[in-house]
Amino acid sequence: MIDQLPVTLADIEAAASRIAPFVHRTPVLTSRRLDEILGAKVFFKCENLQRIGAFKARGAHNAVFALDEGAVARGVVTHSSGNHAAALSLAARNRGVPAFIVMPSNAPTAKVESVRRLGGEITFCEPTIAAREAAAEEIVAQRGATLIHPYDDPKVIAGQGTAAAELLAKVPDLDAVMAPVGGGGLMSGTAVAVHGLAPSTKIWAVEPAQADDAWRSWTTGVLTPGDPPDTIADGLRTTLGGTGFSILRALLDDFVTVDEAAIVSSMRLVWEVLKVVIEPSSAVPVAALLDRKLPSDGRRVGVILTGGNVDLEHLPWRP
Structure with a gap:
């Protein structure tokens, strides 16, 4: 195993x-x-x-920089309460592609501001896993961005x-x-x-x-x-x-x-x-x-x- x-x-x-x-x-x-x-x-x-x-900066950069040019061209998307959201925003900025970030409405202010400072485009949703995933899937469908799951x-x-x-x-x-x-x-x-x-x-x-x-x-x-x-x-x-x-x-x-x-x-x-x-x-x-x-x-x-x-x-x- x-x-x-x-x-x-x-x-x-x-x-x-x-x-x-x-x-x-x-x-x-x-x-x-x-x-x-x-x-x-x-x-x-x-x-x-x-x-x-x-620590989220590690996984986000590995995932973003492992993508080929075709997969990353339309940007990346994720859902996160904060740290992965900021990490993906930074990794996307370092690779020169857009980052679309779904955040729950109760996300800490400091983490929301960090995402905005790093250039992530935020969509807020209800603070449930189902709402986060649904909002991210909608962005994938609309924008053609690649989903970078925060942990799975x-x-x-x-x-x-x-x-x-x-x-x-x-x-x-x-x-x-x-x-x-x-x-x-x-x-x-x-x-x-x-x-x-x-x-x-x-x-x-x-x-x-x-x-x-x-x-x-x-x-x-x-x-x-x-x-x-x-x-x-x-x-x-x-x-x-x-x-x-x-x-x-x-x-x-x-x-x-x-x-x-x-x-x-x-x-x-x-x-x-x-x-x-x-x-x-x-x-x-x-x-x-x-x-x-x-x-x-x-x-x-x-x-x-x-x-x-x-x-x-x-x-x-x-x-």
Whole structure:
């Protein structure tokens, strides 16, 4: 089964070469104080410092630059709550083609403004997966643009896996690597990279309890559509894709969920101690360490901090 996965380590290595001119090789930060609080030696891969402020720049550039001239000529389209939307806008601009972006009406203001700044043409829709997909399909029909799915696309997944590959090149002797799950693009790319480069390293996934369709799918073995997600982690308000599901079922060692209070506490903790800005989605794996949801005590754990795009007018700890 593992030999037949839709994304391979070779795909991730090819993606790394393809996207190198367009993305940052983000730093890995540590904090002795956070190690004490979290009970592990933690290495934070800071994708919050990536282009457009999130790891999504990796997958979007890989997908856009892998297209031939005929496929990309009329532009690209996607649906996204924000980070992939901005990433695709940037990748399209770098290739010189239009980007048509479907965003839910409740998308954070900071992410909407980022898309506009990067030249994406926005269509707003109701905040449901069905509405997002329908609006994107209509643009494909009208404009002839190529759909770049935000997470259920092997090229996007391969691009996202380059973050974990860089982490392991910097810190090769990790006991575990962990990341949050929304649509599954980052986590499945991470799983493929870790399995291929460090087979003895554990692969851990974390999801908000209020948006736990991926966790339920993984535990039951049946891809289960989620209820409308209601989580502060806006980047994870998606449903697990079939491509990611097949990879996570094959490669994950453990999968846990965390509550909203732990997400907020962990987000603030990273701001205050590590001195970097992260968004709620980035705090989800940190929350699992803070709440001791995984056997991490004393271990060397890599955490991918997925993004840092926050609406500063609506911080979760403000009254």
